[in-house]
Amino acid sequence: MRKREAGRGTRHKFRWDNRMHFYVLRRLLYTLPIILGVTIVCFSFIHLAPGDPIGAVLPENASAQVVAEIKAAYGFDRPLPVQYLKWLGRVLGGDFGTSIMTRRTVISEVAPAVANTALLAVTAIGLSFTFGITLGLLAGFSNRRVTDRSVTAFAVVGISVPHYWLGMVMVVIFAVLLHSLPATGMGPAGTNILAFTGEDISHLILPALTLATIPTGVLARSVRAMVAEVRRQEFVQTLKGKGLRRGRIFLHIVKNAAPPIMAIMGLQFAQLLGGSILVETVFAWPGTGFLLNAAIATRDLPLLQGTVIVLAIFFVLTNLFVDVLQTAVDPRVRRA
């Protein structure tokens, strides 16, 4: 009898009903103009940059006629909206142009870099989910002030530490002083996880730990806050009053705290994809951040544009996915 009562009230069966279809469709439609806006911003990069957009390919003593011809060849003599539409058409077809630096297509430069960044980001987010949620639950459920205070302090440090500096400190400790882990670069297996050896893992440890600090801090803090908030709600008193076991109450609280935490997790993952630039620079990790840096250093605008567009669209889609997931899990969001 007691068993049957436990937790049945709040449990709901997730159904992918018509309303859900409608919601996903609406969110998709809402995302399209944003993606379009993102492409407009990226397109404007070429014209925001100081100097002529074709400066990099022009010989220094080019005559006015040559300049005009090259401009026409690149389509820079057309009005801006026409240029944008033509460019957008090519981008939609997956053609981001040619890198000025390497003379290879931008997409062939960006694709492996995205894979490398994704490997790093997924590892880092896995670490931070594990640590952040554990710490947050520990602090949220602990009735001891010390535990709560120390987790909060750790979280604040994690959020406010400049991660590129933390990376340097890690290099100093583990590579310079202890000689135990490699300071820079990626192992020989690259993104091929199946071929991973100890060496590949050792290359991954420092950058992943560094990248994981911010999301770990953010998660620990928000899990703690959410759990503390849910614990104060009246239904917890009711559950205690009817004599539910502590483990059961724990499950109830976690379930109620989960949806907003999931949203934060998704946002953090999305930020990692774009935010790994600095960490990748510290560890010479051949990902998108490294590529972006190289593109900026050589003023390789097509490469810069391509990298930014791909990352921004990833970011938008991740946010979309998180929204949809949250709505699917939490019926309250759907009703609102």
Place this chain on the structure above:
Amino acid sequence: MSAAAERISLAPAAVKRRRTGGFWHRAARHVMRDKVALVCAIVLLAIALSAIFAPWIAPADPYKTSMLRCLLPPLSPKYLLGTDELGRDMLTRLLYGGRVSLSMGIAPVILATIVGGALGVTAGYFGRHINMAIMRVVNVFYAFPSVLLAVAMAGVLGSGIVNSLISLTLVFIPPIARVAESVTTQVRNQDYVEAARATGASAGRIIVQHVLANVMGPIVTYASSLVSIAIIISSGLSFLGLGAAPPLADWGLMLNTLRQAIYVAPVNAVLPGVMIFAASVSFNLLSDSLRSAMDVRA
């Protein structure tokens, strides 16, 4: 008669006791009572004052190089924190560095609060088409990861302090505008706004007199939480070589140039980051305290 007089005189006294100082006063007092926040405020004040008065208190010239004494370790005679890769005094440069690094953390947030706040309040107050037009554009910029947008903009515009200020401001406008918009949307339907409208006050007057007074608190609190991020990202831009240009003293730039010496002088290489960290933690805790002070009211 005396009883009646007493009753009358009691009322204003009771009211008076409750109304000690305004909203900001109470928030400030709450922050002052918070010991952690007080320590942070003192740390920040110390960093800021030492940056402002750097020319008078610094032990050496921040730009004087010497190949003879480069990368001296900390606690060397005459050079308390050692020297950098060009033999310049680290302590002096860390003090001077606060000038650029702190301003580059605070200035973009202030600029973004003005611009983003104005956009958000306008969108929230007028609603409908104006709201849609403004927020659509804001959301496009919100669709970029913040570090990516800052680096890409600074990279496109070219390195330099002004360009990195512009790109950082651009990064912080969308989140502030979104907060301002949502707070203003809640306020615009309140009775006192309705009442002001009924008396025939113009939109500008209502916004300045009634709306701003009630949305400033949340907006400023939110903006204060961004300062710590701004310091980290702006130093990050300098770290990538996109911000301050050498030989200017800037914490991020110092990290960048000293990174090459990380195997030779690891402690020196890591020192500038301690300053960034201290400033960013202090701002973070201070803004936390401010936030809880604001919640006291609600």
